[in-house]
Amino acid sequence: MHDTVRGITTGAVARRLGVSPTTVRSWERRYGIGPAVRGDGQHRRWSPADVAMLEEMCRLTASGVPPAEAARAAREVRASMEGGGAGAPVVPAVPLAEAAEPETPRRPAGGGGLPLGHVRRECRGLARAAVRLDGPAMETLLRAALAEHGLVTAWEEIMAPTLHAVGRKWESSGDRYVEVEHLLSWHISTALRQAAVTGTAPASPTPPVLLACVPSEQHTLPLEALAAGLAERSLPTRMFGAAVPAEALDAAVRRSGPAAVVLWSQARSTANHALARHIAGTAFGVQGARTAALVLLAGPGWLGRTPDPGMVRPAGLREALGVVSRLYGERAGEAEAPEGGGD
Template sequence: MGGPPDREAGLSVGAVAQRLGVAASTLRTWDRRYGIGPSRRSSGTHRRYSPADVARLEIMQRMILEGAPPGEAARVALAEATEPAEPAEPTGSAGPSARGHGAGGNRVPVATAGGGAAGEPGAARPEEVRGLARAAMAMDAHAAAHAVRTAIGRDGVVRAWDGLIVPVLAGIGRKYAATGDCVEVEHLLSAVLLGCLLEVPPPAAPRNARPVLLACAPEEQHSLPVHALAAALAEAGVAVRLLGARVPPRALAAAIRRTGASVVFVWSQTAETGAPEWLAELPGSRPAARLLAGGPGWARDRLPDAVRPVATLPAAIAAVESFFNPA
């Protein structure tokens, strides 16, 4: 997550390229064309990326993966990252894909496109976003949980995630990127969110006879998005088996065999966990299970042909539901 040396000296273009899983030449192009580049200089003429620079690039990369033109993504990233202390308003955009701590996995939103814009019926209101952010910063777990439960009960998991939870996580992520602070806030809010998502009851009469398996890639610790997907699928009447963080390929293969899963969803948040070749070795089932890869960590150009990438929480739900409701 970057310690004091990184904050002082900054990161080289090669280090940032490796962290984001893009080519160094791509970063240089973004800097030259869109002005989204390193802001520090080391000894000599070498330019270095600060934590805030990296946060901007992560916002830009995430938006491009979701289909935004690079120029528009750069403008949004530059605008959003100029106020790191404030949470984002619910505009239908996910927060930055910065690395988080522990299994809670803050700053790792699944997606965005399901919630309404601020002011629409069912969308979180700006004052609710600010209220949850204040509760988190005050380490008031009771108030934070009340805000999240209220939003889930009123709007459902997808809209609460997109309209309330993602903007607050994004704001905390930007504050960390700018200052290195708020790790304790991240941990507390992640625990609150996990508790609220686990309160969503499983369907009494699920639509699927064969369960949906949800897991994180090997060594991937960011499990909060998988819990959000599990809760959203439960609301949709879909039975799931949630395996959580850091699931080894052998364990996932065993789970597929034991459950006869209909759909297998695997989450990768960081490039370090996104090598996808092992997915091709997962065992088949009869009928065949659908394989879904979610999260920004995957090297998508290397995904096996049988694996379908999904970029957003609504897209993941739609991909799962299409298995039970084929066109």
């Protein structure tokens, strides 16, 4: 009861919101949403109404609302709880001049200081949640994006642009933002795997699609997005993940007899054209009816060379899904042909 009257500290409110204390202080300094009353010695003590205001700030910024606009709405929440009504004036905890200071020109559609450019509102919200390490908000936003827009749009227009922006920020800031990239990647991976499990195809004798990163390649998220898209279409997959050794990939192809093999390469330094040619030329199956898998060269590492026979180079997730879906449609047509051809 005593804490309810006095309020809680900045550290405690930050833990409750899942953000850093620095973020809370920044919001107070930049947007004037500090505690209405300070404790002894001018230490910040946050009342239930103050906490509700910050919760609304988190919710709005995570959904893509610009911080200054979100702060105005959040202050109204506190005013309403304190009995002043939505239209009551709210006195900020810092001078008005200081509160107005952050309203400086910024790059188009920025998200938490990341170089996003012109992107969807959901992308900006995801970026802001990532920068403040707000895991629960990222989880909520990713789930909503997949439900509202579908896998392909969510990946191409929300997840991937945010990942690229974090990567660019990391490269240009002397190894800062590494923790942001790791946490964002983990949450995106979790969301994609949940989507893949939801759409997992039942067990069937249909040849699977093998997905693997070439040796020395660690970037798996694009393959996870493809695996989720194939599962959504009830197509069987086998995901082998990062840096698959050439011998292991060869063994997997011979043992599983796949319809297609997707090889991901993020950079030209990891693209292994000799391995791709080997996989495309690997025949399997019973004697007299041997076949080979179609090889999809996925990722920017394969750019600059014309694909060899038995290979295709899709431009992105949507095209890769189309290539594989058509491949399975053709196989289904071949399976039905003998029945009609006997008349």
